[in-house]
Amino acid sequence: DSGVTQTPKHLITATGQRVTLRCSPRSGDLSVYWYQQSLDQGLQFLIHYYNGEERAKGNILERFSAQQFPDLHSELNLSSLELGDSALYFCASSVVGNNEQFFGPGTRLTVL
């Protein structure tokens, strides 16, 4: 158990819908990262937050947005969902930006 929690574990929804994935970092970690793993693809970096501020952006679609709240938990919002958004979404946390990252168990999103 890494200490990073993600909810929900599984999510099934329809195209065009909007969902919110939630991540609680390890106690004391200020950085939160979001990654996407689509079928037969590697891990894709989406976005990094540090202490509430966006730090770096990867290949995150405009339909996706994220934020980190004062209590340091983070949410990833996915809207106008498409079939291709079906993937495993991981959240990770670290103390600061270049320290080792601890991954949560992931949220599996299925868009039908």
Add this chain to the structure above:
Amino acid sequence: ILNVEQSPQSLHVQEGDSTNFTCSFPSSNFYALHWYRWETAKSPEALFVMTLNGDEKKKGRISATLNTKEGYSYLYIKGSQPEDSATYLCAPLDRGFKTIFGAGTRLFVKA
């Protein structure tokens, strides 16, 4: 960081064999390199974070080296065990804190 390459793509070894994998990355704008171990149906687990050219890190039977000038890192496993079977990912981080994961090297260790 534009492109990260890991080789080989997969590797089958016998228990007790020592093995190594390579991660190549663009050396410009380098900030740090992470190695992860990812077992099937689990989450990636951090092995090493390396930042300095010539860095060498060790954790049990696993060690890694870093050459930031030429843009490569090696991961070594000494005396492979079946429980080492996993995908090993490298992920360089640039100065803008963006990271790109390699496709990984999938290791199968046969007892």
